[in-house]
Amino acid sequence: MPTVSAHVAHTLVQHIDAVFGVMGNGNAYFLDALETQTDAVFTAVRHEQGAVVAADAHFRASGRIAAGTATYGAGFTNTLTALAEAVQAHVPLVLVVGDEPTSGRRPWGVDQIALASAVGARTYTVGRADAAATTVIAIEHAQTYRLPVVLAIPYDVAALEAGPVPPAPAPRLPAPLSPRGAFADGMLDEIAAALRNAERPLLLAGRGAWLAGASDALGELAAQTGALTASSALGRGVFPENAYDLGVTGGFGADGAMQLVRSADVAVVFGASLNQFTMRFGELFAPGTRVFQIDIAPAATHPHVGGFVRADARLAAEQIVERLRRQGTATSRWRDSVDLSSARSYESGDDLAPDGRLDPRSAATRIAELLPDDRVVVSDGGHFIGWANMYWPVAAPDRMMMIGTAFQSIGQGWPSVVGAALARRDSTIVLTSGDGGGLMAIADLESAVRAAAGRGMAVIWNDAAYGAEVNLYGLKGLAEGPMRIPEVDFAAFGAAVGAEGVVVRTLADLERLRTWSAEAPADRRFLLLDLRISGDVIAPYQQEIIRVNS
Numbered sequence: 001m002p003t004v005s006a007h008v009a010h011t012l013v014q015h016i017d018a019v020f021g022v023m024g025n026g027n028a029y030f031l032d033a034l035e036t037q038t039d040a041v042f043t044a045v046r047h048e049q050g051a052v053v054a055a056d057a058h059f060r061a062s063g064r065i066a067a068g069t070a071t072y073g074a075g076f077t078n079t080l081t082a083l084a085e086a087v088q089a090h091v092p093l094v095l096v097v098g099d100e101p102t103s104g105r106r107p108w109g110v111d112q113i114a115l116a117s118a119v120g121a122r123t124y125t126v127g128r129a130d131a132a133a134t135t136v137i138a139i140e141h142a143q144t145y146r147l148p149v150v151l152a153i154p155y156d157v158a159a160l161e162a163g164p165v166p167p168a169p170a171p172r173l174p175a176p177l178s179p180r181g182a183f184a185d186g187m188l189d190e191i192a193a194a195l196r197n198a199e200r201p202l203l204l205a206g207r208g209a210w211l212a213g214a215s216d217a218l219g220e221l222a223a224q225t226g227a228l229t230a231s232s233a234l235g236r237g238v239f240p241e242n243a244y245d246l247g248v249t250g251g252f253g254a255d256g257a258m259q260l261v262r263s264a265d266v267a268v269v270f271g272a273s274l275n276q277f278t279m280r281f282g283e284l285f286a287p288g289t290r291v292f293q294i295d296i297a298p299a300a301t302h303p304h305v306g307g308f309v310r311a312d313a314r315l316a317a318e319q320i321v322e323r324l325r326r327q328g329t330a331t332s333r334w335r336d337s338v339d340l341s342s343a344r345s346y347e348s349g350d351d352l353a354p355d356g357r358l359d360p361r362s363a364a365t366r367i368a369e370l371l372p373d374d375r376v377v378v379s380d381g382g383h384f385i386g387w388a389n390m391y392w393p394v395a396a397p398d399r400m401m402m403i404g405t406a407f408q409s410i411g412q413g414w415p416s417v418v419g420a421a422l423a424r425r426d427s428t429i430v431l432t433s434g435d436g437g438g439l440m441a442i443a444d445l446e447s448a449v450r451a452a453a454g455r456g457m458a459v460i461w462n463d464a465a466y467g468a469e470v471n472l473y474g475l476k477g478l479a480e481g482p483m484r485i486p487e488v489d490f491a492a493f494g495a496a497v498g499a500e501g502v503v504v505r506t507l508a509d510l511e512r513l514r515t516w517s518a519e520a521p522a523d524r525r526f527l528l529l530d531l532r533i534s535g536d537v538i539a540p541y542q543q544e545i546i547r548v549n550s
Contacts, residue, residue, distance in 0.1 A: 001161040005029035005153060006037060007131035008096065010165045012151075013040040015139050016067050016094065018422050020045055020054035020415075024071025026098015029158040031069065043418060043451060046443040048075045050415030052082035052148070053403060054447075055093040057419030060401040061376055063211070065092050065143060066419065072098035072155065076112050080119055081409055083148055087120035088406035092142035094151055099125065101156035116150045123150040128160050132168045140171035176212065176312035177296050179319060187309045188316065191292050192323035194266045195225045200334045202264035204249060205239065206232035206278075208271025208295060209313040210397040215240050217317035218270060224324050226332035228340075230261060232272040233389055233405075237396040244335045247344050250278045251541025252389040256343030262286045268320075269293040271313040274302035277541065281548050346390050351507055353534030360384070360461060360533045362507060364391035367459060367529075370513040372428040378420050380413030380441070381405050382434035383467030386539030388459075392432075399427075404437070411440030417448035417456055428521075431458040435485055436466045446497040454521035457513075458528045460490045463535035470535060471542050472549060487532070494528030501528045 002010070009030055012019075019042045023031050034040055045051055051068030058066035070079055076097050086093055100109045113123045124138040135151060142149045179188060195201050203222050205214065219240040222229050229239040230246040230253075239245050246257035253261070258280065261267075267289055272278060274293065285291055285304055292307040293300050294316040300308040309316055349361025364387040377394060379385055381404035394400040401420070404412040413433035421429045429452045438445075438460050448456060464487040474480045491501025502512050516527050538546075 001163065002165050003029055003033065003158065004126060004128055004131045004160050004162045005158045006033035007162050007165050008126060008135050008151065008153060009033035009038055011132040011135040011168045012067060012094065012096070013038045014168060015171060016065055017041060018043070018055070018058050018066040019069060020066065020418060021051040021069030022046070022048050022071070022075060024075045024098070026071035026075065026153070026155060026158070027069045027096060030096055030153060041422065043422060045415050045418060045447045047415070047441070048078035049082045049412070050418065050441070050444040050447060052079045052086060052093065052095055053412045053415040054419035056082065056086045056089070056091045056403055057378055057401060057416040058423040059091050059093060060403070061398055061420040062423035063398065064423065065094070065139065067094040067096055069096040072100065072112065073108055073110060077110065077115065080115060081407070082412060083116065083121050084119035085404055085407040085409060085412065086148040090146040091148065092146050093148045094138055094142055095148060096151045096153070098158065099152035099154050102154050103156065112150070112152065121148050121150055123152055125152040125154065126157070128157055128162050131162060132166050136168045136171055140173070143171055143173055176315055177310065178315050179309055179311040184309050184311065187307050188319055188323065190307060191268055191309070192320050192327065194290055194292070195227070195268065195320070196324060196327065196329055198225070198266035198332055200263055200265045201225050201227035201332050202261060202267040203227045203229045203239070203270070204231065204267060204272060205229070205235050205270045205313070206272025207234035207397055210235055210238045210271070212271060212313040214238070214270060214314035214317050217314050217321060221317055221321050224321060224329045224331065226335055228260060228264070228335050230257070232278045233402065235272060235397050236400050237394050244340065246340070248389060249284055250280050251544045252386055254344050254346050256345065258284070260338060260343055264289055267291045270317060271295060273297070274305070279304070280544065349537070353537050355534050355536055357532055357534035358505060360387050360531070360537055361391070363504070363510070363531055363533065364388065366507050366510050367513065368392045370510060370517055371430060372517045374427045375399065375430045376420050376424050376427045377401070377430045377432060378403065378413065378416040380416070380431070380433035380437040381408065381410040382437050383471060383539060383542055384432065384434045384461035386541045387461065388432040410434070410437035413437050414441045414444035414448045417458070418444065418451040421452040421456060427455070429456045433458065433460055434467065435460060435462040435464065435488055435490070438490060439485070439488060442493065445493060449494070449497050449499045449526040452526055454524040454526065456526045457516070460528065460530050461533050462487065462490060462530055463533050465535050467535055468542065471538050471546060475546065490530040491528060494526070499526040499528045501530060504529050504531045
């Protein structure tokens, strides 16, 4: 007779095809049912944080919700940083965990519901009679609100017989938010008129526009108006036409491109939250720029916004396009009057920095030339994040994800490879990580190598330090001892778990990446490039933060 845990497993896999986790007492019956009674793919990771990170990366890479699983107590508390990141980044996922028995907490127990709530995740607890229905409700909540949820199975309920698994209805998902009311109509009219009369129109889009499926509509709008385009860091590649795109705004942006953004007279923002980094701490737009924002947030998210419409980015963009078709468009000639190639260029750097170590700018430039075209880039957090985001172009927002930056955390890189590799089985998965974050998550180096194999590689920016802390606090005169890391041989770490490790001290050492990229995935191993870079070369976005903090 199926158990409560089997009810959860059977219902979950009707809507989720990937589960990541670590087995323990609290989820043993759930994993047994998952493995022996369903067709779901379970991928083991080595640290419970990795279960949530992998599920997070799976959604970001594919748009398909996934699940993580951990035991109760210490297993659950190990997931909290990753849960907080998923909450902050609005990533839906389900975390299936064991929990205290219904009779009450044991000496080693903790209030898991309170802990999940503290980081913004809601908990649903299953019972003997409602396990299937509760599982559907949890999935529905995650997808409706774009948040992680915890699905708890009390320890004394997990193995109880619960009868045949009942048919479970599909989760109900909300329809895209359509602009409604006279105010929204009037504001869309105003936006259309502003774009029609603009001399230097700019369209800026973020991850919200990608999730809304707005790319085609935004491409048509840009063509109609002659606008230049740009994106937030999480929206790279959202516009289908690259010829007139300025790239990422904020600290990752090229100086020339950001000067063009600042010269826009009208800017319309779709599905981007306009956080301090995207906005260059308030200096992205000039004081005279008319800024409009379209987002599903309840209200405008930055004080520079002069007109706001609460709506799905695709639906709003389509309505603006229709208005311009009816009323006629005076296409701006701005995009034809500027040298976009020069504006988008970054400093190429020197082969070696003055301290004799590799210049990360030249290394990033050369790596971009050698990476496979089908790449999906997953990024840990840390000072190094500027290099990949500036120098490595990607085809779409789901091919560049930064897991950890929403919560300002590091150490989530290796398990990100696991989720992305399962989500994108025909792509090359490329991790970019620092030595600090790489060491913090080292337990799941083995998981990444196992999951991605010949389709995976990692670039470790090894400056023997917590670079962001050195740049922010070392420069203020604080003791640098705690900010330094003895230089670690990541190439040897990789070799120990079956990867091919290469220490890179010069640009010539990157030749192995060129030959690796040319090989068939079946004929190669996971490649780990241990870049011995200079910590003296500070990323532009970090220089911006230093300036603000000073």
